Protein backbone atom coordinates (compact mmCIF):
# COMPACT_ATOMS: atom_id res chain seq x y z
CA UNK A 1 0.00 0.00 0.00
CA UNK A 2 1.53 3.41 -0.88
CA UNK A 3 1.54 6.25 1.63
CA UNK A 4 -1.33 8.04 -0.06
CA UNK A 5 -3.56 5.02 0.29
CA UNK A 6 -2.71 4.83 4.01
CA UNK A 7 -3.76 8.43 4.51
CA UNK A 8 -6.92 7.81 2.59
CA UNK A 9 -7.82 4.87 4.74
CA UNK A 10 -7.42 6.95 7.90
CA UNK A 11 -9.40 9.73 6.30
CA UNK A 12 -12.25 7.29 5.67
CA UNK A 13 -12.10 6.05 9.25
CA UNK A 14 -11.98 9.61 10.61
CA UNK A 15 -15.04 10.67 8.60
CA UNK A 16 -16.93 7.47 9.42
CA UNK A 17 -16.21 7.91 13.13
CA UNK A 18 -17.45 11.52 13.07
CA UNK A 19 -20.63 10.26 11.43
CA UNK A 20 -21.19 7.38 13.82
CA UNK A 21 -20.53 9.63 16.83
CA UNK A 22 -23.24 11.94 15.42
CA UNK A 23 -20.70 14.69 15.79
CA UNK A 24 -21.07 18.10 14.10
CA UNK A 25 -18.25 18.22 11.57
CA UNK A 26 -17.30 19.44 8.15
CA UNK A 27 -15.01 18.23 5.39
CA UNK A 28 -14.28 20.12 2.21
CA UNK A 29 -12.00 20.42 -0.77
CA UNK A 30 -11.43 23.93 -2.13
CA UNK A 31 -11.52 24.33 -5.92
CA UNK A 32 -8.24 23.24 -7.55
CA UNK A 33 -6.70 22.31 -4.19
CA UNK A 34 -6.99 18.51 -4.32
CA UNK A 35 -6.67 18.43 -0.56
CA UNK A 36 -9.46 17.54 1.84
CA UNK A 37 -9.65 19.42 5.12
CA UNK A 38 -11.74 18.34 8.08
CA UNK A 39 -12.82 20.15 11.19
CA UNK A 40 -14.92 19.43 14.24
CA UNK A 41 -15.79 20.89 17.59
CA UNK A 42 -14.88 19.13 20.82
CA UNK A 43 -18.20 19.98 22.45
CA UNK A 44 -21.20 18.87 20.44
CA UNK A 45 -23.38 21.91 21.19
CA UNK A 46 -23.14 24.35 18.30
CA UNK A 47 -23.72 28.07 18.23
CA UNK A 48 -25.98 29.65 15.68
CA UNK A 49 -25.51 33.20 14.46
CA UNK A 50 -27.85 35.89 13.26
CA UNK A 51 -25.30 37.97 11.38
CA UNK A 52 -21.94 36.82 10.07
CA UNK A 53 -20.03 39.70 11.71
CA UNK A 54 -20.73 38.03 15.11
CA UNK A 55 -18.13 35.43 14.14
CA UNK A 56 -15.25 37.92 13.78
CA UNK A 57 -11.97 36.50 15.13
CA UNK A 58 -13.24 32.90 15.21
CA UNK A 59 -12.06 29.96 13.14
CA UNK A 60 -14.55 27.42 11.90
CA UNK A 61 -17.11 26.61 9.24
CA UNK A 62 -20.36 28.41 8.50
CA UNK A 63 -23.50 26.76 7.20
CA UNK A 64 -26.34 29.13 6.35
CA UNK A 65 -29.78 28.34 4.91
CA UNK A 66 -31.41 29.90 1.84
CA UNK A 67 -33.77 31.77 4.13
CA UNK A 68 -32.86 32.17 7.79
CA UNK A 69 -35.77 31.70 10.23
CA UNK A 70 -36.59 29.85 13.50
CA UNK A 71 -36.64 26.54 11.63
CA UNK A 72 -33.44 27.09 9.70
CA UNK A 73 -30.67 28.72 11.69
CA UNK A 74 -27.25 29.77 10.43
CA UNK A 75 -24.76 27.45 12.11
CA UNK A 76 -21.11 27.72 13.03
CA UNK A 77 -18.87 24.69 13.70
CA UNK A 78 -15.77 25.79 15.61
CA UNK A 79 -12.49 24.31 14.36
CA UNK A 80 -11.27 22.86 17.70
CA UNK A 81 -9.83 20.06 15.62
CA UNK A 82 -8.75 21.02 12.11
CA UNK A 83 -6.76 18.66 9.92
CA UNK A 84 -5.63 18.30 6.34
CA UNK A 85 -6.07 14.82 4.95
CA UNK A 86 -2.33 14.22 4.87
CA UNK A 87 -2.07 14.99 8.60
CA UNK A 88 -4.66 12.47 9.74
CA UNK A 89 -2.90 9.74 11.68
CA UNK A 90 -3.85 6.99 14.10
CA UNK A 91 -3.41 9.57 16.89
CA UNK A 92 -6.07 11.80 15.31
CA UNK A 93 -8.43 8.85 15.43
CA UNK A 94 -7.72 8.39 19.13
CA UNK A 95 -8.47 12.06 19.77
CA UNK A 96 -11.89 11.48 18.26
CA UNK A 97 -12.49 8.38 20.37
CA UNK A 98 -11.92 10.43 23.51
CA UNK A 99 -14.70 12.89 22.63
CA UNK A 100 -18.29 12.68 23.83
CA UNK A 101 -20.98 10.97 21.77
CA UNK A 102 -23.67 13.35 20.61
CA UNK A 103 -27.09 12.13 21.65
CA UNK A 104 -28.90 14.91 19.78
CA UNK A 105 -31.20 13.48 17.14
CA UNK A 106 -29.83 13.83 13.61
CA UNK A 107 -32.29 15.34 11.14
CA UNK A 108 -33.02 12.39 8.88
CA UNK A 109 -36.61 13.39 8.31
CA UNK A 110 -37.56 11.76 5.05
CA UNK A 111 -40.62 13.87 4.39
CA UNK A 112 -39.66 15.87 1.36
CA UNK A 113 -41.90 17.12 -1.37
CA UNK A 114 -40.87 15.73 -4.74
CA UNK A 115 -42.38 17.78 -7.59
CA UNK A 116 -43.87 15.87 -10.49
CA UNK A 117 -43.09 17.09 -14.01
CA UNK A 118 -46.71 18.37 -14.33
CA UNK A 119 -46.41 20.34 -11.12
CA UNK A 120 -43.07 21.79 -12.22
CA UNK A 121 -44.57 22.84 -15.59
CA UNK A 122 -47.50 24.52 -13.83
CA UNK A 123 -45.08 26.43 -11.59
CA UNK A 124 -42.94 27.54 -14.55
CA UNK A 125 -45.98 28.69 -16.52
CA UNK A 126 -47.13 30.80 -13.59
CA UNK A 127 -43.66 32.28 -13.26
CA UNK A 128 -43.33 32.99 -17.00
CA UNK A 129 -46.64 34.91 -16.90
CA UNK A 130 -45.20 37.22 -14.19
CA UNK A 131 -41.91 37.53 -16.10
CA UNK A 132 -43.71 38.43 -19.33
CA UNK A 133 -45.66 41.10 -17.47
CA UNK A 134 -42.23 42.43 -16.41
CA UNK A 135 -43.02 42.01 -12.70
CA UNK A 136 -39.46 40.66 -12.46
CA UNK A 137 -36.49 39.79 -14.76
CA UNK A 138 -35.51 36.37 -13.53
CA UNK A 139 -36.50 33.82 -10.90
CA UNK A 140 -35.02 30.46 -9.89
CA UNK A 141 -37.38 27.53 -9.67
CA UNK A 142 -36.03 24.49 -7.87
CA UNK A 143 -37.24 21.00 -7.12
CA UNK A 144 -36.22 17.91 -5.18
CA UNK A 145 -35.43 14.60 -6.81
CA UNK A 146 -35.00 11.63 -4.51
CA UNK A 147 -33.06 8.44 -5.03
CA UNK A 148 -33.68 5.37 -2.94
CA UNK A 149 -30.74 4.56 -0.80
CA UNK A 150 -31.23 1.72 1.56
CA UNK A 151 -27.61 1.60 2.59
CA UNK A 152 -26.29 1.41 -0.99
CA UNK A 153 -24.83 4.88 -1.09
CA UNK A 154 -22.46 5.51 1.68
CA UNK A 155 -22.20 9.21 2.56
CA UNK A 156 -18.44 9.08 3.17
CA UNK A 157 -17.88 7.26 -0.08
CA UNK A 158 -20.06 9.73 -2.03
CA UNK A 159 -18.11 12.68 -0.67
CA UNK A 160 -14.73 11.12 -1.43
CA UNK A 161 -15.80 10.20 -4.95
CA UNK A 162 -17.07 13.73 -5.61
CA UNK A 163 -13.78 15.17 -4.34
CA UNK A 164 -11.83 13.04 -6.79
CA UNK A 165 -14.07 13.52 -9.80
CA UNK A 166 -14.68 17.28 -9.42
CA UNK A 167 -11.40 18.95 -8.37
CA UNK A 168 -12.54 22.31 -9.78
CA UNK A 169 -15.67 22.45 -7.56
CA UNK A 170 -16.05 23.22 -3.87
CA UNK A 171 -16.77 19.70 -2.65
CA UNK A 172 -18.30 19.46 0.81
CA UNK A 173 -19.66 17.12 3.45
CA UNK A 174 -21.33 18.77 6.42
CA UNK A 175 -23.10 17.16 9.36
CA UNK A 176 -25.05 19.36 11.72
CA UNK A 177 -27.45 17.16 13.66
CA UNK A 178 -30.36 19.62 13.57
CA UNK A 179 -29.78 20.66 9.93
CA UNK A 180 -28.91 17.27 8.49
CA UNK A 181 -26.14 15.69 6.47
CA UNK A 182 -25.32 17.57 3.26
CA UNK A 183 -22.97 16.61 0.47
CA UNK A 184 -22.27 18.53 -2.73
CA UNK A 185 -19.94 19.86 -5.41
CA UNK A 186 -20.66 23.56 -5.89
CA UNK A 187 -19.49 25.54 -8.93
CA UNK A 188 -20.43 28.94 -7.43
CA UNK A 189 -18.14 31.10 -5.28
CA UNK A 190 -20.04 33.52 -3.06
CA UNK A 191 -16.97 35.30 -1.69
CA UNK A 192 -13.32 34.38 -1.19
CA UNK A 193 -11.14 36.80 0.78
CA UNK A 194 -7.56 36.45 1.96
CA UNK A 195 -4.37 38.55 2.16
CA UNK A 196 -4.23 38.81 -1.61
CA UNK A 197 -7.72 40.32 -1.99
CA UNK A 198 -11.31 39.41 -2.71
CA UNK A 199 -12.97 37.26 -5.38
CA UNK A 200 -16.57 36.73 -6.37
CA UNK A 201 -18.45 35.70 -9.51
CA UNK A 202 -21.62 36.05 -11.58
CA UNK A 203 -22.77 32.63 -12.74
CA UNK A 204 -25.73 31.73 -14.96
CA UNK A 205 -26.71 29.78 -18.06
CA UNK A 206 -26.44 26.03 -18.38
CA UNK A 207 -25.86 23.59 -21.23
CA UNK A 208 -24.72 20.02 -21.47
CA UNK A 209 -21.09 19.82 -22.61
CA UNK A 210 -21.61 16.46 -24.31
CA UNK A 211 -18.65 15.58 -26.51
CA UNK A 212 -18.09 19.16 -27.67
CA UNK A 213 -14.92 21.14 -27.07
CA UNK A 214 -15.25 24.14 -24.72
CA UNK A 215 -14.41 26.56 -27.57
CA UNK A 216 -17.33 25.22 -29.62
CA UNK A 217 -19.95 26.22 -27.06
CA UNK A 218 -22.36 28.91 -28.26
CA UNK A 219 -24.80 30.77 -26.01
CA UNK A 220 -28.33 31.87 -26.95
CA UNK A 221 -29.70 35.35 -26.24
CA UNK A 222 -31.73 34.01 -23.26
CA UNK A 223 -28.60 32.81 -21.44
CA UNK A 224 -26.48 35.84 -22.36
CA UNK A 225 -29.17 38.18 -21.00
CA UNK A 226 -29.76 36.06 -17.92
CA UNK A 227 -26.05 36.10 -17.04
CA UNK A 228 -25.79 39.84 -17.78
CA UNK A 229 -28.52 40.53 -15.17
CA UNK A 230 -26.41 38.65 -12.64
CA UNK A 231 -23.17 40.55 -13.50
CA UNK A 232 -24.94 43.89 -13.33
CA UNK A 233 -26.31 43.00 -9.92
CA UNK A 234 -22.95 41.83 -8.53
CA UNK A 235 -21.34 45.08 -9.74
CA UNK A 236 -24.07 47.11 -8.03
CA UNK A 237 -23.40 45.30 -4.76
CA UNK A 238 -19.63 45.83 -5.07
CA UNK A 239 -20.23 49.51 -5.78
CA UNK A 240 -22.56 49.80 -2.76
CA UNK A 241 -19.63 48.55 -0.66
CA UNK A 242 -17.28 51.04 -2.35
CA UNK A 243 -15.42 48.23 -4.08
CA UNK A 244 -15.28 49.82 -7.51
CA UNK A 245 -11.80 48.90 -8.58
CA UNK A 246 -11.94 45.31 -9.80
CA UNK A 247 -10.56 43.17 -12.58
CA UNK A 248 -13.45 41.64 -14.50
CA UNK A 249 -12.89 38.43 -16.46
CA UNK A 250 -15.56 37.13 -18.80
CA UNK A 251 -18.29 36.34 -19.44
CA UNK A 252 -16.62 33.08 -20.38
CA UNK A 253 -17.68 29.46 -20.63
CA UNK A 254 -16.67 27.43 -17.60
CA UNK A 255 -17.07 23.75 -16.98
CA UNK A 256 -18.86 22.25 -13.98
CA UNK A 257 -18.78 18.47 -14.35
CA UNK A 258 -21.02 17.33 -17.22
CA UNK A 259 -22.30 20.86 -17.85
CA UNK A 260 -21.06 24.34 -18.74
CA UNK A 261 -22.05 27.77 -17.44
CA UNK A 262 -21.40 31.38 -18.36
CA UNK A 263 -19.30 33.11 -15.73
CA UNK A 264 -17.87 36.56 -15.07
CA UNK A 265 -15.28 36.61 -12.31
CA UNK A 266 -14.34 39.63 -10.22
CA UNK A 267 -11.02 40.08 -8.49
CA UNK A 268 -10.16 42.95 -6.15
CA UNK A 269 -6.80 43.66 -4.59
CA UNK A 270 -8.19 45.37 -1.49
CA UNK A 271 -8.44 43.44 1.77
CA UNK A 272 -11.51 44.67 3.71
CA UNK A 273 -11.74 43.76 7.40
CA UNK A 274 -14.06 40.92 8.52
CA UNK A 275 -16.92 43.27 9.48
CA UNK A 276 -16.94 44.70 5.96
CA UNK A 277 -16.65 41.26 4.37
CA UNK A 278 -19.53 40.00 6.51
CA UNK A 279 -21.72 42.89 5.33
CA UNK A 280 -20.77 42.13 1.72
CA UNK A 281 -21.64 38.44 2.15
CA UNK A 282 -25.05 39.36 3.53
CA UNK A 283 -25.73 41.54 0.50
CA UNK A 284 -24.50 38.95 -1.99
CA UNK A 285 -26.66 36.20 -0.50
CA UNK A 286 -28.95 34.99 -2.01
CA UNK A 287 -27.30 35.52 -5.39
CA UNK A 288 -29.44 35.94 -8.51
CA UNK A 289 -28.14 32.48 -9.55
CA UNK A 290 -30.29 30.92 -6.83
CA UNK A 291 -33.01 33.49 -6.18
CA UNK A 292 -33.61 35.91 -9.06
CA UNK A 293 -33.99 39.60 -9.77
CA UNK A 294 -35.23 41.84 -8.31
CA UNK A 295 -34.49 39.84 -5.18
CA UNK A 296 -37.63 40.66 -3.18
CA UNK A 297 -40.04 39.90 -6.02
CA UNK A 298 -38.15 36.67 -6.76
CA UNK A 299 -38.25 35.59 -3.10
CA UNK A 300 -41.98 36.22 -3.01
CA UNK A 301 -42.62 34.23 -6.18
CA UNK A 302 -40.45 31.32 -4.99
CA UNK A 303 -42.39 31.21 -1.70
CA UNK A 304 -45.66 31.23 -3.59
CA UNK A 305 -44.77 28.57 -6.18
CA UNK A 306 -42.33 26.08 -4.68
CA UNK A 307 -43.99 23.40 -2.58
CA UNK A 308 -40.83 22.17 -0.88
CA UNK A 309 -38.59 23.68 1.74
CA UNK A 310 -35.20 24.66 0.26
CA UNK A 311 -33.65 24.31 3.74
CA UNK A 312 -29.88 24.74 3.21
CA UNK A 313 -29.92 24.33 -0.59
CA UNK A 314 -29.11 27.74 -2.12
CA UNK A 315 -27.71 28.87 1.22
CA UNK A 316 -23.97 29.42 1.65
CA UNK A 317 -21.20 27.55 3.42
CA UNK A 318 -17.46 27.41 3.89
CA UNK A 319 -14.50 27.95 6.18
CA UNK A 320 -13.63 31.19 7.96
CA UNK A 321 -10.32 31.87 9.70
CA UNK A 322 -9.53 33.84 12.84
CA UNK A 323 -7.61 36.41 10.76
CA UNK A 324 -10.78 37.19 8.77
CA UNK A 325 -9.99 35.14 5.65
CA UNK A 326 -12.97 33.28 4.30
CA UNK A 327 -13.93 30.99 1.41
CA UNK A 328 -17.69 30.89 1.02
CA UNK A 329 -19.63 29.06 -1.68
CA UNK A 330 -23.26 28.67 -2.65
CA UNK A 331 -24.86 25.39 -1.58
CA UNK A 332 -25.57 24.00 -5.06
CA UNK A 333 -25.38 20.59 -6.79
CA UNK A 334 -26.03 19.16 -3.39
CA UNK A 335 -28.04 16.54 -1.62
CA UNK A 336 -29.33 15.84 1.83
CA UNK A 337 -28.89 12.35 3.24
CA UNK A 338 -32.22 11.05 4.56
CA UNK A 339 -33.12 7.85 6.38
CA UNK A 340 -33.53 5.65 3.34
CA UNK A 341 -32.93 8.06 0.46
CA UNK A 342 -30.94 10.99 -0.81
CA UNK A 343 -32.77 14.22 -1.66
CA UNK A 344 -31.09 16.02 -4.55
CA UNK A 345 -31.90 19.73 -4.84
CA UNK A 346 -31.79 21.18 -8.35
CA UNK A 347 -32.97 24.45 -9.86
CA UNK A 348 -32.64 26.75 -12.83
CA UNK A 349 -33.09 30.35 -13.84
CA UNK A 350 -36.45 31.13 -15.46
CA UNK A 351 -36.87 34.20 -17.70
CA UNK A 352 -39.72 35.42 -19.94
CA UNK A 353 -38.22 33.33 -22.81
CA UNK A 354 -37.95 30.05 -20.90
CA UNK A 355 -39.31 26.86 -22.43
CA UNK A 356 -40.65 24.58 -19.64
CA UNK A 357 -39.43 21.31 -21.22
CA UNK A 358 -35.90 22.68 -21.62
CA UNK A 359 -35.85 23.93 -18.03
CA UNK A 360 -36.91 20.51 -16.78
CA UNK A 361 -34.12 18.88 -18.80
CA UNK A 362 -31.67 21.37 -17.31
CA UNK A 363 -32.58 20.32 -13.78
CA UNK A 364 -32.12 16.67 -14.82
CA UNK A 365 -28.64 17.51 -16.11
CA UNK A 366 -27.77 19.19 -12.84
CA UNK A 367 -28.94 16.13 -10.91
CA UNK A 368 -26.67 14.02 -13.12
CA UNK A 369 -23.63 15.87 -11.70
CA UNK A 370 -24.24 13.96 -8.48
CA UNK A 371 -25.85 10.81 -9.88
CA UNK A 372 -22.99 10.12 -12.31
CA UNK A 373 -20.63 9.89 -9.38
CA UNK A 374 -22.59 8.39 -6.51
CA UNK A 375 -24.30 5.71 -8.58
CA UNK A 376 -20.98 4.35 -9.93
Ligand SMILES: C=C(O[C@H]1C=CC=C(C(=O)O)[C@@H]1O)C(=O)O
Nearest residue numbers: 204205206289346347348349366
Ligand atom coordinates in the same frame (compact mmCIF):
# COMPACT_ATOMS: atom_id res chain seq x y z
C1 LIG B 1 -29.73 26.88 -9.23
C2 LIG B 1 -28.79 26.10 -9.72
O1 LIG B 1 -27.81 26.55 -10.59
C3 LIG B 1 -27.58 27.93 -10.76
C4 LIG B 1 -26.15 28.12 -11.06
C5 LIG B 1 -25.67 28.14 -12.34
C6 LIG B 1 -26.55 28.16 -13.43
C7 LIG B 1 -27.89 28.25 -13.24
C8 LIG B 1 -28.83 28.27 -14.38
O2 LIG B 1 -28.38 28.15 -15.54
O3 LIG B 1 -30.03 28.36 -14.19
C9 LIG B 1 -28.47 28.45 -11.88
O4 LIG B 1 -28.70 29.81 -11.73
C10 LIG B 1 -28.71 24.68 -9.36
O5 LIG B 1 -27.75 24.01 -9.76
O6 LIG B 1 -29.58 24.20 -8.61
